[in-house]
Ligand SMILES: Nc1ncnc2c1ncn2[C@@H]1O[C@H](COP(=O)(O)OP(=O)(O)OP(=O)(O)O)[C@@H](O)[C@H]1O
């Protein structure tokens with residue numbers, strides 16, 4: 001039996017023989033052999049290794065430098081789950097207008113996510129330096145190469161199916177929720193932004209409206225019902241898919257000015273973590289075609305609002321009806337509309353709008369909410385509000401005691417006071433909007449809570465008196481404007497005599 005020393009001697013002479021053979025080969029053959037060995041090495045290594053890896057590059061493709069959304073989702077997930085054990089961190093101010101410091105992993109930092117059923121998932125943030133394939137090179141290193149970052153997830157081979165089917169989808173889901181929670185909401189508008197190109201269809205500013213469901217004064221039953229509905233909608237991806245319905249929902253908010261329709265939209269946006277798109281159909285140049293483009297350029301998880309829909313309906317219907325009457329250029333001139341735009345396809349029409357809300361186009365993307373608002377429910381076209389198109393109609397009405405308690409809590413920090421009984425009674429006898437109540441509760445100068453409440457009582461009493469007077473004049477068949485004139489005449493005639 002050969003000793004171990006003999007084995008090593010045999011191995012050494014084989015290697016020497018191989019070395020001599022290698023050096024006797026021509027340079028070209030050696031280069032080719034080197035290339036083949038280099039290309040086979042990772043394959044062989046992965047064949048024998050018990051680990052696998054998935055790489056998530058920061059950019060989808062180095063020609064366009066389009067950001068890979070998954071990269072941001074993973075970064076956010078790791079930031080919240082695995083930061084504690086990381087030794088090398090980077091800090092920056094968040095770029096959404098807030099002043100928070102944001103920590104993230106530094107390049108080449110490894111972390112292990114232990115939250116997945118006890119299986120260690122190793123993540124590493126690495127960098128790649130490549131020769132740019134074209135002239136665009138936004139991130140050059142000192143050699144002119146393109147430097148980009150990527151996350152690598154390393155896991156055991158036998159966990160492959162588990163990672164692909166369960167772990168990664170859960171990282172994506174949690175990362176998206178965290179992004180939504182942390183992100184500053186944005187308010188988009190299509191109104192006269194004056195910017196060209198597809199990026200310019202919408203311009204946006206940070207969404208700063210402070211109203212939330214906690215500060216919103218409305219019927220508590222209706223509020224709870226709406227919150228439940230929103231929760232169901234958010235969780236409804238599977239459901240909508242199963243029943244073959246686009247994952248979208250329509251809400252119609254109606255009620256007098258100052259009853260909180262816009263405040264409710266703000267509360268919905270904060271609750272869901274969605275951006276808001278304020279779609280102004282009367283903005284210059286908005287046509288059916290433009291409307292589709294605008295819609296295609298909204299993101300998932302967004303609220304698309306169309307305010308004062310009753311006014312839009314009138315515009316649309318008027319245009320639609322007038323079109324049938326118009327036969328020549330002179331009539332177009334009379335209507336003062338540009339000649340070129342006087343074709344249905346060049347205008348926003350009711351059918352164009354309905355197609356967007358409920359037709360084929362509405363199925364584009366997912367998790368979108370349409371909110372239409374109006375002060376004149378009775379003027380709406382039935383087609384616009386038919387069942388199924390607007391899933392929920394929410395009436396925002398005048399302020400009553402329950403809603404008042406919320407406002408008193410917001411503005412004065414109190415939820416009960418002896419004057420609440422009288423205020424509740426006066427509110428039920430008048431048509432007072434939450435906006436008017438809120439205005440009266442605003443501490444002006446050195447007014448304390450007691451004085452604010454007393455001021456509100458005075459305002460409500462005046463409103464009640466005015467209402468009673470109006471009702472009395474109506475019952476006598478006179479308008480309140482006529483009454484003073486009548487009284488004057490009654491006092492004196494033209495010559496100064498009493499009549
Ligand atoms: N229900 C409410 N809860 C809390 N605050 C309210 C409510 N309604 C009105 N307000 C107060 O009045 C202001 C105006 O309300 P908001 O803009 O939401 O009314 P709106 O119904 O959208 O009115 P409009 O029909 O004129 O657009 C709000 O900024 C808020 O201060």
Ligand SMILES: [Mg+2]
Pocket residue numbers: 261262263
């Ligand atoms: Mg409003």
